Amino acid sequence: MLVSALLTSVGINTALCVLFLTFYSILRKQPSYYDVYVPRLLADGTSKRRSHFSLERLIPSAGWVAKAWRISEEELLSSSGLDTLVFMRLITFSLKIFSFAGIIGIFLLLPINCLGTQLEEFDIADLAGNSLDVFTISNVNNGSNRLWIHFSAVYLLTIFTCFLLYYEYKYISSKRISYFYSSKPQPHQFTILVRSIPPSSSSSVSETVESFFKELYPSTYLSHVVIHRTSKIRNLVNEARKLYKRITKLQSDSTQQKRRNVNLVDHYEKKLEDIEENVKLEQSESSLAGEETRAAFVSFNSRYAAGTAFHLRQSVNPTQWITEQAPEPQDVYWPFFSESFMRRWISKLFVIVVCILFTILFLIPVVVVQGLTNLSQLETWFPFLTSILTITFVSQVITGYLPSLILLLFQKMVPPVMEFLSSIQGYISHTDIVKSACNKVLWFTIWNVFFATVFSGSVLSQMFIILDPKEIPAKLAVVVPAQASFFIAYVVTSGWTSISAELFRVIPLIFSLICRPFTKSANDDEFEAPSMPYHKDIPRILLFGLLGMTYFFLAPLILPFLLIYLCLAYIIYQNQFINVYATKYETAGKFWPIVHNSMIFSLVLMHIIAVGIFALKKLPLASTLTFPLPVLTLLFNEYCRKRFLPMFVAYSAESLIKKDRQDQNDATMAEFFEKLVTAYKDPALMPIQYSSNTDSLRRPLVS
């Protein structure tokens, strides 16, 4: 790739970026697009759709950029919670690292690369005519002592990154502790989830739980809620909701068809009443008894008691009475409730196998579909297209943009698929599912974008790389630098454009334009803001982190583009949090260990490539001296695991007891404990009332 080609790409993408930002600046002020651009404010009730018109609404303004840049951590924490703060810390953390790397890379490594003559002379007169390879380490002459500067740069960046990683981990864990100390009493702090309750022939699950915990913890046990299989009720409730929507739509319809509508409404009303009757029947105690699962939420009268019940193995048999921390009530994922030890274990193994297969085999359909965009292939398949395909512009779009568009669409599939896979793995909470999906998407992305591009051979040859570990550095050293210009272009194309399209909220916009006629009647008050798709966004930023880290000393030219991306991401995410995403549940920073591990992986990958490249560049001493670096980095990681990770798993006895003591003299605690007893109730078991027949309301819910 020539510099001119890169400049063209930068030009186009900058233009697109500015265009999107301008569009956003105008559209965000149109009340009819509030549900797309400020859904959170709409849901909170802060912004109301006002219809009065002003000229200001049509002029793009940049005030929101300055506003987004100025939002302080405290504001973010109070408005969006700790997870959001952690996410923004990830971006600022990346900014810090790549600023440091950028200074070294641009002012030290880049001139050295240009001074080399291994590939070709750097032509200062015809700047745009140079190949991008001139700017990479490949251009440094073999055996040159200048490579020691690259060697030192690798050491320096590793030390700087580890230092920052330690500082961040410490900062975020301290935030986590203070978040806990400042929190109000919450049901999940006093509750554990018990699974694999052993069957008993003489008593129901509820009785078994009660007798077991009353026997063991007579002074601290408070109450329990056995979990039921409610998929049947859930289906009925959904059906009722749909019917209700249809009825309200018919009732609000124009007057022309009123007569026909009245009949229909009557018909639907009757159907709705039947369904509600059914729901009540299913919700009645006698029917529910048969649908008990062998799992229950058990609440205690102190956080410490719940903590001990979680940490200690309860039963002699380790596969029974398995305890785990309860999620927040609104965070519970009710549908897939796998309660037995064996079933959960098998489904976990199954999901792991499926994930690995999915990750490895994902390339095949992509390659096949991309093959279709081959012009001659298309002409053979669809002869009528021949005339269109001869137009240069059309053929350029098809060959140039279609493949990456198809890849992008396929990749859009990945987060939902991984989320689904995580959901059948037996997690109890939405946050656990998202956290696990985040991990899955991360490794999928690293494998499919980085390794698949780098080893652009067959799928099988990729697999064999793992089986031949001692060849890895040499192989990586050959193939990674060769892809430098591709990844520089990738950061610009995929990074800049996608992040500004993210701001532009293309998909919600299209969706909103299509659905507008149907959702018109929806009340703004009922509007629900989306929750942040961490499992989609964290892996993307981490992938760019990996690219920056591995290419930092190979092709420092990538760094300025990466920094622009990160700045854009900072503004846009600070903005799309304040205005778009709502915080429905909170992991209190549990995403950070994923970030930390991914950074360590990037560092070690950089070291492995460095080992290979110094050997390739005929500087074996530098290659040998790089060896201690991955070892020390992994030891550092191990230390961090011991020093910080336990704080992300559970709170300490000291914290729990301290927090319990605070509440001891609090008068509101009695009321809280009263509410706690019913906090973990399956929403499917709540009474529903859509029909206008008030009789059913007067009848007792449980006979």
Added chain:
Amino acid sequence: MLVSALLTSVGINTALCVLFLTFYSILRKQPSYYDVYVPRLLADGTSKRRSHFSLERLIPSAGWVAKAWRISEEELLSSSGLDTLVFMRLITFSLKIFSFAGIIGIFLLLPINCLGTQLEEFDIADLAGNSLDVFTISNVNNGSNRLWIHFSAVYLLTIFTCFLLYYEYKYISSKRISYFYSSKPQPHQFTILVRSIPPSSSSSVSETVESFFKELYPSTYLSHVVIHRTSKIRNLVNEARKLYKRITKLQSDSTQQKRRNVNLVDHYEKKLEDIEENVKLEQSESSLAGEETRAAFVSFNSRYAAGTAFHLRQSVNPTQWITEQAPEPQDVYWPFFSESFMRRWISKLFVIVVCILFTILFLIPVVVVQGLTNLSQLETWFPFLTSILTITFVSQVITGYLPSLILLLFQKMVPPVMEFLSSIQGYISHTDIVKSACNKVLWFTIWNVFFATVFSGSVLSQMFIILDPKEIPAKLAVVVPAQASFFIAYVVTSGWTSISAELFRVIPLIFSLICRPFTKSANDDEFEAPSMPYHKDIPRILLFGLLGMTYFFLAPLILPFLLIYLCLAYIIYQNQFINVYATKYETAGKFWPIVHNSMIFSLVLMHIIAVGIFALKKLPLASTLTFPLPVLTLLFNEYCRKRFLPMFVAYSAESLIKKDRQDQNDATMAEFFEKLVTAYKDPALMPIQYSSNTDSLRRPLVS
């Protein structure tokens, strides 16, 4: 190797075996050898040295064999504890597996191997003239369908072993639970060890511990003992003990030198008094305050309270207030008390590195020393030996027995070295040290006996095997069967002879013969029986298990020899437990997970070799169909880890609370708690009194 050679070896070793057994039958009845052959009974006071003579004492008898065979599990459990039972279960478990394997191997696989003609025809007329290779799988013709029987045998043995492994794990964990339920209240059940106590400028360690635990657990905290650095006192006490021994020896000496002795005794007495004075000074509180370590034993008033303090992370900072279960008071290993988190972590890493280096580099000195036994080399170095070396018998002994003797002596070094390495790793108890040493010796033995023999190349080439995992099955399939005859001979030579020499207690016998004049005065009442060196004996039996497992379908001829070895081991260990070893401390069966893991490793190794050998024998389908076996075995292992391993780490809340309730109405508990306060006292801090100066007894120990 020819069958005749094997038969010769079997003959010689059987003769040696019988000779040792006869010797033992006579010598064990001589009172002067009681300290060698029945040290435990001597220490218990069950057997007294009687000097009356009878003819029966000189006639070998076999009654002890029958007696050893008849000892029941209950007797063993009550006399020697659960660890001994677990050790004997290891032997009976191996007996069961290899009886099953033996039936399949001898009656099914062996005839099939002999019927093959790949290597040479089996000559039934000249049985002794056949090569041992005729009896191995190598003799089965390539591509023969008879190999499917070997394939089925591998599946059968795997299923049988997994079934037995599950049953044993279950049995031993149930024994462990009932051992706990039937145990008297013991100090370590109520106590935890706390390390990494954070420094405080205003208070001593003792005050810090007291305030921390009183604050957190006001109702359950009982007492604590801060651990002191006592190496100085320990040295002084040892010196005093030595002096005292010298004095008593002088006093009991013959009357001839009495006058000179009286002066000497006076001199020593004075010195002894000085030392005792010094010890008292060091033991005094003011001096000890400066020697406080940042670790303490903290006792609670219930097992459950101690359990929760152990399971929950106490402090916000996970590297401070680290808790672990306390060992029994007599099991505490006082000397190397590393208390800080970082120091323990670094020493652990250091020990791991040293162990790996020791294991890999151990071969080098052995090979060098073995090289010295090369005849021509010896003649060059020591010309005067030339005449002796020309005698056939001498040269045969030197070339035939010296190398294996040297290897054996080197291997004798391993358990103490590994025990030392484990002791500096930061373990608090003797049992933990022995358990860790057991693991180290096991992997050392497997590597150095099995892999080093199999890949008899250079050390580096061995290391590269790990780095090239996909070649492992093929390489193993080539080299493992080639060493079949070596390992058959090894079981006979090293197995039979060493186990009967074990019975003969060669080293204690030599030691006792040399030291007799000096130890004559020692009183039988003070006699201390040795404790069982599990870290030496468990790895040996597991090594033979590995050999039996891997050669089961390759060379079934190994199995009858292995079974004889196991029967011998059963008799000898049942005997060497009743009479020799005392149980000083108890892990309550914690050795079993090591046995289980080692068996799983053996199974998977067998599968890997099977994959390789079926491919080598041109039966690729069998090779492919073997693949699921290691996967399923590892899944089975993972299940066992979840199902049983937690029971070997700690007792459940249910068990602890149940046991606590039992004691609630026990009147002796008050007395027990009183004793508990001082149970964990460093023996170096006990008052000593060797000198006859009773003044020092009357003076207060602490001023």
